[in-house]
Amino acid sequence: MGGYLAGLSAEARVSFTVGLxxxxxxGVGGRVGLKGSDGAEVQERAFALGAVPQAAERASVAxxxxxxxxxxxxxxxxxGAMGEAAARAAGIVPEVVFAAADPxxxxxxxxxxxxxxxxxxxxxxxxGDGTARDVLEAVGDALPVLGIPTGxxxxxxxxxxxxxxxxxxxxxxxxxxxxxxxxxxxGSPRLFGHLRVPDVPARVQQRKTGSSGVTPDAVSGIxxxxxxxxxxxxxxxxxPGTTTRAVAAVWGADVPVLGVNVLQDTKLLAADVTADQLLxxxxxxxxxxxxxxxxxxxFLLGRGNQxxxxxxxxxxxxERLHVVATEAKVVALGGRPxxxxxGDDALDRAFPRYVRVxxxxxxxxxxxxxxxxxxxxxxxxxxxxxxxx
Amino acid sequence: MSASSPRTxxxxxDARIAPKPGLRRFHQARWxxxxxxxxxxxGERGVGVPVTDLPVPxxxxxxxxxxxxxxxxxxQPHVLRHYMRLSxxxxxxxxxxxxxxxxxxxxxxxxxxxxxxxDPRIASLHPLQDEGTVQGVLEILYRLEGLxxxxxxxxxxxxxxxxxxxxxxxxxxxxRAYHASRGEGELRDEIITTQFSHPTNAAAPKTxxxxxxxxxxxxxxxxxxxxxxxxxxxxxxxxxxxxPEDTGIFNPRIEEFVRLVHEVGGLCCYDQANxxxxxxxxxxxxxxxxxxxxxxxxxxxTPHMCGGPAAGASAVTSALEPFLPRPTIEFDGSRYYVDDDxxxxxxxxxxxxxxxxxxxxxxxxxxxxxxxGLRDVAETSVLNNNYLISKxxxxxxxxxxxxxxxxxxxxxxxxxxxxxxDTGIHSEQIGYRVADFGTHYWTSHHPYLVPEPMxxxxxxxxxxxxxxxxxxxxxxxAREAYEEPETVRTAPHNGPIHSxxxxxxxxxxxxxxxxxxxxxxxx
Numbered sequence: 001m002g003g004y005l006a007g008l009s010a011e012a013r014v015s016f017t018v019g020l021x022x023x024x025x026x027g028v029g030g031r032v033g034l035k036g037s038d039g040a041e042v043q044e045r046a047f048a049l050g051a052v053p054q055a056a057e058r059a060s061v062a063x064x065x066x067x068x069x070x071x072x073x074x075x076x077x078x079x080g081a082m083g084e085a086a087a088r089a090a091g092i093v094p095e096v097v098f099a100a101a102d103p104x105x106x107x108x109x110x111x112x113x114x115x116x117x118x119x120x121x122x123x124x125x126x127x128g129d130g131t132a133r134d135v136l137e138a139v140g141d142a143l144p145v146l147g148i149p150t151g152x153x154x155x156x157x158x159x160x161x162x163x164x165x166x167x168x169x170x171x172x173x174x175x176x177x178x179x180x181x182x183x184x185x186x187g188s189p190r191l192f193g194h195l196r197v198p199d200v201p202a203r204v205q206q207r208k209t210g211s212s213g214v215t216p217d218a219v220s221g222i223x224x225x226x227x228x229x230x231x232x233x234x235x236x237x238x239x240p241g242t243t244t245r246a247v248a249a250v251w252g253a254d255v256p257v258l259g260v261n262v263l264q265d266t267k268l269l270a271a272d273v274t275a276d277q278l279l280x281x282x283x284x285x286x287x288x289x290x291x292x293x294x295x296x297x298x299f300l301l302g303r304g305n306q307x308x309x310x311x312x313x314x315x316x317x318x319e320r321l322h323v324v325a326t327e328a329k330v331v332a333l334g335g336r337p338x339x340x341x342x343g344d345d346a347l348d349r350a351f352p353r354y355v356r357v358x359x360x361x362x363x364x365x366x367x368x369x370x371x372x373x374x375x376x377x378x379x380x381x382x383x384x385x386x387x388x389x
Numbered sequence: 390m391s392a393s394s395p396r397t398x399x400x401x402x403d404a405r406i407a408p409k410p411g412l413r414r415f416h417q418a419r420w421x422x423x424x425x426x427x428x429x430x431x432g433e434r435g436v437g438v439p440v441t442d443l444p445v446p447x448x449x450x451x452x453x454x455x456x457x458x459x460x461x462x463x464x465q466p467h468v469l470r471h472y473m474r475l476s477x478x479x480x481x482x483x484x485x486x487x488x489x490x491x492x493x494x495x496x497x498x499x500x501x502x503x504x505x506x507x508d509p510r511i512a513s514l515h516p517l518q519d520e521g522t523v524q525g526v527l528e529i530l531y532r533l534e535g536l537x538x539x540x541x542x543x544x545x546x547x548x549x550x551x552x553x554x555x556x557x558x559x560x561x562x563x564x565r566a567y568h569a570s571r572g573e574g575e576l577r578d579e580i581i582t583t584q585f586s587h588p589t590n591a592a593a594p595k596t597x598x599x600x601x602x603x604x605x606x607x608x609x610x611x612x613x614x615x616x617x618x619x620x621x622x623x624x625x626x627x628x629x630x631x632x633p634e635d636t637g638i639f640n641p642r643i644e645e646f647v648r649l650v651h652e653v654g655g656l657c658c659y660d661q662a663n664x665x666x667x668x669x670x671x672x673x674x675x676x677x678x679x680x681x682x683x684x685x686x687x688x689x690x691t692p693h694m695c696g697g698p699a700a701g702a703s704a705v706t707s708a709l710e711p712f713l714p715r716p717t718i719e720f721d722g723s724r725y726y727v728d729d730d731x732x733x734x735x736x737x738x739x740x741x742x743x744x745x746x747x748x749x750x751x752x753x754x755x756x757x758x759x760x761x762g763l764r765d766v767a768e769t770s771v772l773n774n775n776y777l778i779s780k781x782x783x784x785x786x787x788x789x790x791x792x793x794x795x796x797x798x799x800x801x802x803x804x805x806x807x808x809x810x811d812t813g814i815h816s817e818q819i820g821y822r823v824a825d826f827g828t829h830y831w832t833s834h835h836p837y838l839v840p841e842p843m844x845x846x847x848x849x850x851x852x853x854x855x856x857x858x859x860x861x862x863x864x865x866x867a868r869e870a871y872e873e874p875e876t877v878r879t880a881p882h883n884g885p886i887h888s889x890x891x892x893x894x895x896x897x898x899x900x901x902x903x904x905x906x907x908x909x910x911x912x
Contacts, residue, residue, distance in 0.1 A: 065813075068875075164813035328836040331584075335605065354619035362600045363591065365584070366616045 017074045018066065018170060019116035020094070021135070023109055023127035024081035026055045026150045055150040056086045058163040059126035062148045063090035065167025066124075073171075076120055078112045086126070106134050113138035122170055122198075124148060126163075129183035132156045136181045136193050144176055145195045155182035157295050158195045173198030178242040178257070180295055191294055191304035194242060194257055218326040219243065221360030223250035226290055226322060227266065235287035236263040237278065237316070239305045243292035243325055260307040262287075275309040282315045289313070289321045293357075298333050300369070302341030310344035318350060323367075324358040330365050337370035412865055413858075415827035418477035419885040425471055426904045429461040435468060478885040480829055482692045486855045488777065489823070489830030491800045491844025492587070492635055494665050494687035499757070502690055502750040511749055516741035520727055526749075527725035530742060531718050533752040540755075540763070541661070541681050542674025543704035548743040549714045553662045555738055556682035556701030557593040557629070559714055560658050562735040563680065563705060564627045565597060566712040567656065570733065577626035577655070583612040585634035588834055590660055599626060606838070610638050610791025617649055625655035631663060632676075635833065635844065637774065637797030647677035656680065656709075664688045665848060666771045666799030669764030673704070680705045690754035691747040700747035714738045769849035770799045773856060777801075777847050780860035784867045786811060790839050800846035802839050809841045814870040814877050816841040821888075822869065822880035826862040 066073055067090060075092050077083030079099040087094035098115045100108035109131060116123060117139045125135050128151015135145060147159035148166040157179040160166035177199035181192045226247060230236050238244040238261045248255045251266035259272030262281060270277065281287065289308065291300050300323060301308060313321070323338070338355060340348050356364040463471075481487065487495040505511060514523055534546045550556035561580070568577045580594040583604045591601045602620050607613040612630065628650040633639045640646070647657045659673040659681035665688045673681035685700040687693050705713065711733035719728045727742075742748075758766065778801050781787055786808025789801060805816045816832050820843070823830055833842035847856055869876045881887060901907035 162810065162813055168813070330605075331836040331838050335608065352619065354616050356602065359603075362595055362598075363603070364601070365603045365605060366613075366620050367605060368613075368616070 015074065016070055016072060016122075017076060017120045019113075019120035019123040020059065020063070020075055020077040020083040020087060021109055021112045021116065021123070021125045021127075021131075022055050022059045022078070022081065022083045022086050023125070023131040023134075023150070024053055024055050024104060026127035026131055053081075055126045056081060056089070058150045059083070059086035059124075059148050060089035061163040062124065062126070062160075062166040062170070063087055063092055065164045066090075066170045067092055067167075069168065069171035076116055078108075078116075082108065082112060106130070109134040110138040117143055122146065124166065124170060126150045129156050129181070132158050132181045132195070133183050133192050136195055139195075141178070141194065141196045143196070144173075144198060146170055146197055155184065155297065156180060157182075158197050169198050175199045178245075180242070182294065182297065191240065191258070218328075218360055219246040220250050221363065222324045222326075222358055223247045224361050225358050225363075226288075226324065227251075229322065230288050231286075232265060233285070234264070235269065235281060235285050236266075237261070237282075237287055237289045237308070237312075238263060239289065239291040239308065241292040241294070243329070244290055247290070247324065258304070260305055273307060275307045275312055278307060278312045279309070279315060282312060287316045287320065289316055291321065291323055292325050293323070293329070293333070293338055295329055296332055296334075298336050298338045300338050300340050302339075302343065306343075308342075310342050310347045313342060313347060322358060323355050327359045327363075327365065330357055330359060330367060333367075337368040339370055412861060413827050415825065416883045417827075417885055418474070420474040420478065422471060422474045422478070424904065424907070425461050425463070425468075426459075428463060428467060428471060430467075431462055433462045433464050433467070435463060435465045480824070480827070485828040486851060486859045487828065488845050488847040488851055488856070488859055489820075489828060489843075490693070491802065491831055491846040492663060493693045493831070494663070494684075494799075494846060494848055495693060496665070496687075496690070496848040497850035498690045498692045498750065499754065502753045505753055506746040506749050511745065514745070516745075520725070524725055526745060527718055527727070528720075529752050530745075530748055531720050531725055533748055533755070534718065536752070536755050537683065537702050537704060540668065540672070541683070541704045542672035543681065544707040545710045545713055545717070546702050546704040547714045547717065547738075548700070548702050548748055549738050549741075550682070550701030550703055551739045551744055552686075552699035552701050553587070553660075553682065553684040554589045554593060554701075556684070556703045557589050557658075557660065558597065559701075559703045559735065559738045560680045560682055560705075561594045561597045561599065561627075561629075562738075563703070563709050563712040564656050564658065565599075566733065566735050567709055568626055570712075573654070577624055579620075579622075579624045580627050580629060581617065581620050581625065581650070581655075582629045583631070583634065584838060585610070585612070585636055586629065586631040587635070587660055587662060590629040590631065594627075594629065600624075606634075606636075606791070610634075610636050611640055611642070612646070614642055614645060614649075617646060621649055621653045621655065623653065625650060625653050627656040627658050627679075629658045629660060631660040633663060633666065633798040633800070635663075635800070636791055636802045636839075637666075637800040637846075638792045638795065639798050643676050651677065658682075662687060663799065665846075666767050666774070668767040669760065670767050674706070680709060685747055685751040689751035691750045698744050698747055700744040700751065716742075718742065766849045767799075770847065771796075773847040773849065773851060774799050774801060774845075776853070777845060777856045777860060780856065781845070781863060784860070784864045785871065786867050787843075787863075799848070800844060802833060803843045803845065804839050805841035805843060808867060808870055812870045812874050814874055816843055818877050818880065819843070819863075819866050819870065822866045822877045823862055824881045825883040826865070828859060828862060 063086060075087050075094040076097050077087055077094045079096045082100055082104055084094055084096050098112045100112060113123060113135050123139065123143055123145045125131055126148040132147055139145065145158065146166055146169060148163050149159040158181060160169050176196045178194040179197040181195055183190060183192060238248060238255060240258050240260065242257065245255055245257045248263065253263055253266065253268045255261040255268055256272050261268060262270040262273055293300050294303055340351050342348055351369050353369060354366050355369045357367045358364050482495045511526065514526060520527060530548055534548060537546045547559065550559050565574060568574050578600055579602055580599040581602045582590040585606055591603060595601050604612050604616045628646060632643050650657050656679040657677065659678040661673060661681045662684040664683055681704050683702045685691060685702055691700065712735050714737055715731040715734035716727040716729040719726055775796055778789060778797060781803060782789060786805060788804050788807060790804050805819060809815055820830050831844050833839060833844050866877060899910060901910050
């Protein structure tokens with residue numbers, strides 16, 4: 001890990017140019033009790049209910065903080081409500097390099113991000129999970145990105161903890177990490193991919209909100225432990241995620257971050273496999289499965305890894321299923337249980353109430369796993385939930 | 390910047406009757422002092438060694454240097470001045486209200502104890518002297534073991550470990566030897582600990598080759614007993630647990646924890662590094678533990694220094710006595726002697742008897758207090774802590790997570806989560822700003838389980854006025870965070886170092902703990 005900016009401090013860079021894209025309607029659904037702000041219909045309803053856009057104001061708080069810390073910063077942005085206004089409110093005269101239609105749409109966010117990306121060191125975007133998905137689609141891992149949180153309920157780990165922190169982090173970071181972009185689809189969180197975001201390890205909120213720094217030390221320990229469990233010739237099925245991807249990288253295997261991948265003797269045997277392909281493979285060769293929970297969410301199965309179907313899980317055997325995560329990632333779950341939703345209720349109930357999460361060589365954390373809404377940790381009045389809200 | 394002087398200056402004529410200042414107008418010395426290696430002046434000497442005509446015995450060839458070591462060449466006053474300047478650029482237990490280093494028990498160490506240690510009758514001893522010539526120090530060590538047996542309820546105590554970590558490692562080694570002696574050494578390869586126990590309780594067994602299972606706290610902050618039930622089994626070698634944990638919360642179900650582990654044949658090992666609040670109130674043995682350890686440099690007088698000399702004590706029941714580090718110190722009714730003939734011993738944790746200077750301090754401290762005095766220490770430290778909690782919780786933006794409405798023992802882990810959400814200021818930044826008033830605090834171990842943590846442990850050493858001063862400093866910094874956050878964000882203003890890049894501490898490429906490494910990496 002580390003990325004192409006690793007070791008290069010903010011001060012060391014000669015000049016610093018930030019791109020800014022504001023989704024002006026992000027979060028409008030929040031204060032009027034809607035669950036999100038995606039789509040023109042929801043936005044119209046929100047405005048009808050008296051919603052006031054907050055995104056530009058929050059973006060300007062971030063920029064003001066950034067400017068205070070980096071007076072030399074140059075800002076490239078989009079005309080009007082998609083960035084220019086927020087920059088000016090922060091006392092910055094931006095260079096406007098893109099103009100969008102009014103009202104704006106997701107397509108404008110994507111087009112704006114694409115046009116800014118080649119010209120900037122860091123892309124700041126103000127929005128929620130939907131905006132993060134648009135930015136992911138536009139720029140992928142081409143450059144460092146940081147979200148200024150203005151959405152309703154943000155699942156993705158790409159946001160600073162608050163607007164001011166976004167400015168703080170943008171002004172001073174020395175390395176990057178892969179962070180999950182997660183959005184709710186039909187009521188369930190789904191992993192869409194990863195953005196490269198500044199890694200500021202002293203800031204616990206980063207760890208709490210989502211994936212944590214996948215440090216080489218922790219990952220090499222996890223890889224060594226997993227390697228010791230899998231006999232020569234056996235298959236190791238890796239679920240999606242940065243942790244499992246980093247484990248594969250320790251062995252020199254480059255696996256896609258989103259799919260389910262199969263290794264044999266630490267070599268990539270089959271990438272991005274389907275449930276049927278998996279079933280065939282595990283019928284012929286004994287296999288292990290290694291999974292990492294979705295950061296901040298806790299989902300082990302049923303979100304973004306449906307390829308691991310109940311049939312595949314049964315064929316492999318739950319006792320050969322290994323959960324891995326860095327200690328920081330486990331702590332970032334904030335005490336909320338791991339979750340399984342395989343689509344097979346009986347199989348869900350066959351999981352133990354506590355699972356051992358491998359956090360390094362010979363290190364595990366015994367962590368609660370929930371397959372029952374009646375679990376006390378799932379109760380909205382549970383102090384941990386209260387603290388998170 | 391309002392870094393200085395929120396109070397009105399006291400006129401000189403009133404100074405002697407003025408109350409303790411509301412907030413200190415502190416400013417630390419800044420000497421811009423180079424590293425001592427950079428102060429070298431070729432040919433300068435601290436001591437002029439006389440030239441001699443006497444024959445000098447030849448060194449073995451392998452020990453002779455080809456060239457002189459590159460040590461700094463300096464006169465005595467230059468050395469003295471250098472270290473005096475550095476000492477003025479630090480904070481420490483003899484300088485400030487040092488209640489902020491929670492879990493470290495930064496109590497006052499009576500200076501008279503240092504005089505015993507500096508006494509030539511201790512200072513000039515050599516560990517290889519014949520035991521007939523060191524009866525006095527052996528008596529002190531033997532009697533100290535007796536006192537710690539009484540304090541813990543255990544049957545034997547080894548004073549050999551050099552630190553808390555060393556004592557935990559000794560205990561883990563004895564656990565392994567115990568199970569091996571029963572033919573279960575291979576089978577029992579798992580050690581259980583908790584997230585709020587000191588990280589050494591995971592690190593030491595891992596170093597010793599065990600698999601380590603960590604239990605997370607439940608919703609009230611107690612170790613999750615359901616998780617323990619799921620963790621124990623035939624592979625369980627031991628439970629290593631602190632009580633109270635770093636949160637200062639006493640685990641009222643500790644006997645049940647011990648029972649669950651004993652039922653599967655495991656041993657229970659009590660980390661009593663944080664024993665200051667329970668001296669004379671609870672004992673490891675009474676809760677059913679098989680082993681425990683103390684950090685003599687915390688609870689028993691010697692201050693917890695910057696990685697300097699510590700002293701640990703490992704205490705065990707008679708079932709584990711054969712495995713104690715060797716040698717032990719024994720008394721045959723007329724003379725004290727060293728018993729090195731212990732075939733089942735785990736061996737040596739460090740050379741010789743232990744860190745004798747700190748063992749002497751601990752002995753003097755316990756003897757000066759007596760049994761009732763030890764209990765007074767515990768009660769005063771608990772009272773101080775709960776008084777400070779009541780003062781701190783009056784401050785906007787701070788909370789005390791977990792176990793609501795319950796008292797803490799001798800320390801407390803607070804959270805600035807609300808202040809951070811309101812102002813964007815982080816706990817570390819508050820800590821830097823607190824240094825502008827001549828004190829400091831520690832957050833917690835990483836990763837932070839309590840968001841924006843702050844861990845305070847006032848011990849028995851501080852007066853009500855001291856604690857009030859500390860709480861006033863925190864209140865002032867919290868006010869600044871809300872009203873003038875820039876002051877906090879850019880702190881410290883009154884110290885010798887203005888800001889530090891944390892990232893450099895996490896990058897081994899920039900670590901330089903020796904002059905050689907400094908020249909290689911940074912010069």
